[in-house]
Amino acid sequence: MKKIFLIATLVVHIAVLAQEVQFEVRTQKDTYALNEKILLSYFINNNGDNFDPPSFEGFKVEGPSINKGNQSSITIINGKVTSKREIYTQINYFLTPTRKGTITIQPAKIEYEGTIYKSNAVTLRIVDAIQMQRDPNDSMTQVGEGVFLVAEVSKQNPYVNEPVTVVYKVYFDPRYGVNNVRETDNPAYNGFWSQFQDMKNLKAVLAKYNGKDYAMVEWRKVILYPLESGNKKLDPLSITMDVNVPVRRTSPFDDPYQTVSKTISAGARNINVRPLPEKNKPENFNGAVGNYSFKVTPSKKQVKFGESLDVTVEVSGKGNLKLFELPKLVFPTDFDVFEPKHLEEVNTPLSGMIGKISDTYTIVPQSKGKFLIKPFTFSYFDLKTNSYKTIRSQEFLVDVLDGPGVANIASNETQKQDISKQETFQFIKRNTQFEPVNKNNLFGTTMYYAMLLLPLCCIPILFFVKRKTDDYVQDEFGNKTRMNNKLA
Incomplete structure (x- = not known):
């Protein structure tokens, strides 16, 4: 009997050793939303050591939790008894995606009896965050519930270039503490001109959402102009935060709060942008939408010939001031006109752009006379009346004193102006006779040869001076005598 038992034990042991080692990774599905938690489980059908996980790039990681165990089973078929014992190791991670797209988790490594085994790689597709339905009986989902991100859009059907405001608000249970808030998915606002409002000193206030009281924080404000x-x-827009949730303590030493990481999304929104009406659209309309005033003003109305003056065209009011060009001014041909200097003094609060823009032209009159600058026009679409409006500037007269020309009145619609005959341009001679500026030639003169021989005459003088200097230095008796005379 003992012999039979030993043989059976040996067979079972050999069967366990002969079992092929399997190391694999599993997930419940291959597509997850940005705000879903992913259970990633590694399985090895033996005891494993020195587990080496991958980097999990693109995820926030919680874990690991390691479970080791064994399972035995006995099967009796036709009186034949079969015994099977399985050993396993399970390593679990909870992953939260931090970005959208296709992410591949590289293989993990584990060691068993000196041999390194690799798991399979897993590829997951991360899509937009969703509003998930949760199991109310799941204790993991009950913690941190009651946190919402809502996008409030001011207009659903704006015109092109009509301002639209979007305010993102975070609602949460007043009993919760929220910290470490960061944005994980930012909208691009394609097809819109956008500007964020400066959000300083975020403060929670009491507000109602779906008929219930919540603490509310305005997280982001943005002004949009559809193009x-x-x-x-x-x-x-998706944000991730750490939520401190009060929990029931089983002892006085337990932490009264449990911290849970939450990712919430405002969801995608659609805006139907209407085109501006074609009926009664002015020919000079350049895309201005809002409510404006328009004026053209000169820096002075009386100048001297050749003296410059500035003419400023200015549009002020409320609307898409940064999104259109000012009318181009046309002046009489008697003026030299330089490129205008553009200036913007525009603020962008949540209600839309407000301020003024201007182009300043520097012009220089080239003839004498009085020049009438006739009115210019500016057209815009008025959002209050849903109609086009055209504004005309005031005409003004520029009086140019002195200079060539006749003292008549011309306007910016005049193509040509007669200029009286003056002596400004004289007849140009076609036959010219050139004479040298300096007719004296130094070469071959007495001065030329004197300057040429002067350096040669200086050579004997230099030799004589050099010899006298050497004699003076080598005269030891004379030098001692002179030194004694100095000391006496």
Whole structure:
């Protein structure tokens, strides 16, 4: 009997050793939303040591939790008894995606009896965050519930270049503490001109959401100007935060709060942008939408010939001031006109752009006379009346004193102006006779030869001076005598 037992034990042991080692990774599915948690489990059908996980780039990682165990089973078929014992190791991670796209998790490594085994790689597709339905009986989902991100859009059907405001608000249970908030998915606002409002000193206030009281924080404010008509999609904004949730303590030493990481999304929004009406659209309309005033003013109305003056065209009011060009001014041909200097003094609060823009032209009159600058026009689309309006500037007269020309009145619609005959341009001679500026030639003169021989005459003088200097230095008796005379 003992012999039979030993043989059976040996067979079972050999079967366990002969079992092929399997190391694999598993997930419940291959597509997850940005705000879903992913359970990633590694399995090895033996005891494993020195587990080496991958980097998990693109995820926030919680874990690991390691479970080791064994399972035995006995099967009896036709009186034949079969015994099977399985050993396993399970390593679990909870992953939270930090970005959208296709992410590949590289293989992990584990050691068993001196041999390194690799798991398979897993590829996951991360899509936009969703509003998930949760199991109310799941204790993991109950912690940190009651946190919402809402995008409030001021207009669903604006015109092109009509301002739209989007305010992102975070609602949470007043009993919770929220910290370490960061944006994980930012909308691009394609098809819009956008500007964020400066959010300083974020402060929670009490507010109602779906009929219930919540603490509310305005997280982001953005002003949008649609640039083209059509159905435009606003990508969702997603944020991740750490929520401190009060929990029931089982002892006085337990932490009264449990910290849970939450990712919430405002969801995508659609805005239907209407085109501006074609009916009654002025020919000079340049895309201005809002409510404006328009004026053209000179820096002075009386100048001397050749003296410059500035003419400023200015549009002020409320609207898409940064998104259109000012009318181009046309002056009489008697003026030299330089490129205008553009200036913007525009603020962009949440209600839309407000301020003024201007172009300043520097002009220089080239003839004498009085020049009438006739009115210029500016057209815009008025959002209050949903109609086009045209404004005309005031005409003004520029009086140029002195200089060539006749003292008549011309305007910026005049193509040519007669100029009286003056002596400004004289007849140009076609036959010229050139004479040298300096007719004296130094070469071959007495001065030329004197300057040429002067350096040669200086050579004997230099030799004589050099010899006298050497004699003076080598005269030891004379030098001692002179030194004694100095000391006496």
